[in-house]
Amino acid sequence: MLDGCTPWPEEFVDRYWMGGHWRGDTLDRLLREQVAAGATRTALIHGDTRLTYGQLNRRVDRMAAGFRLRGLTARQRVVVQLPDVPDSVLALFALMRLGVVPVMCPMAYRAEEMARVVQLAQAVGYVGPSSYEGFDHTAMAADLARGPFLRRVFTWEPPGTSSPFGGATVDGAGCHYFPLASLDSPPEPMPAVRAGEVALLLAADRVRLVPRTHDDLACQVRVVGEAVSLGEGDVYLGGDVVGVLGALFAGAAVVLAEDVVPAAVCEEVTVADSPRTSANGESNGVRFVRDHVHSTVEGIVLCVTDGGAWVVPPGDDALVAGAEGGTGELLVRGPHVVRGYYRESGTDRFSADGFLRTGIRVRQEADGRLVRG
Structure with missing residues (x-):
């Protein structure tokens, strides 16, 4: 496993394998399985792009292949900060296929947060827009490149606004800049990647990164997808990484849009993260993920029952700390719950026996259901 990550004890590795929670599938392999199952099905929708x-x-x-040609190698970390466009999904899978670890960051992050991320991940690359909504991301990346790590910047431009033929530059700090559209090289064999390796790093807050292996993230994606009954006939309005991966691995179509209400109507969306897809807050036949499951970047998954209570998925352990028959803090661990943050030891978020302190106060009923209180 990548240095700076907390591994699962062997007894839990055996338990999760024997229970069928971990299946040895990399995220790239799960995508390829959907390609084999139906290559002509729609995967991504963005405006007029299909x-x-x-x-x-x-x-x-x-x-x-383009990333490799420009010097990236397996196990390096590359920050990805892109809006909801097809290139965000392409870059995610391309880096993972190469064995590089994407560090997924929200568009809201600015210089202070990104400097922390680059330093913590020791990121050698940055994939982001040249500018977006009035903010100059390229200038921010140039400032970050003055440090000891960042040496490759790949800039995204809206289709039709940049040339795919060249445009590479080098600054005084030795950082190379490439148009993301220029990464179009003949395919070549990629290094073998193991499911127990870290697939990507997710930003948990403005100071922490969450390491997710292929095994544990594939497990979370599967559990969330089953809770929402995601299937091949669904159209999912893109949200977080877990949701997008879950939709793709179920064979659904993923709609990527920033103006979500018209996109939801135009593309006849069937599944979305939240009612933000509706102008009046009503479902209009759309299944909202949050009505079925509570999920976090650390891998917490709480399935919603008909009565509105929560239950943990099979294979998970749950404790209610300090409850004494009443309300207490929920602690969880399981095959999709991480054991620690990246390069952070001794945090009080995790107990000595691997439970994650959720900060959620609940009361546990006799039948195991968790009632928020």
């Missing part, structure tokens, strides 16, 4: 699963896979192949 990518089938086959087209998505071919573009990932070519982008991964």
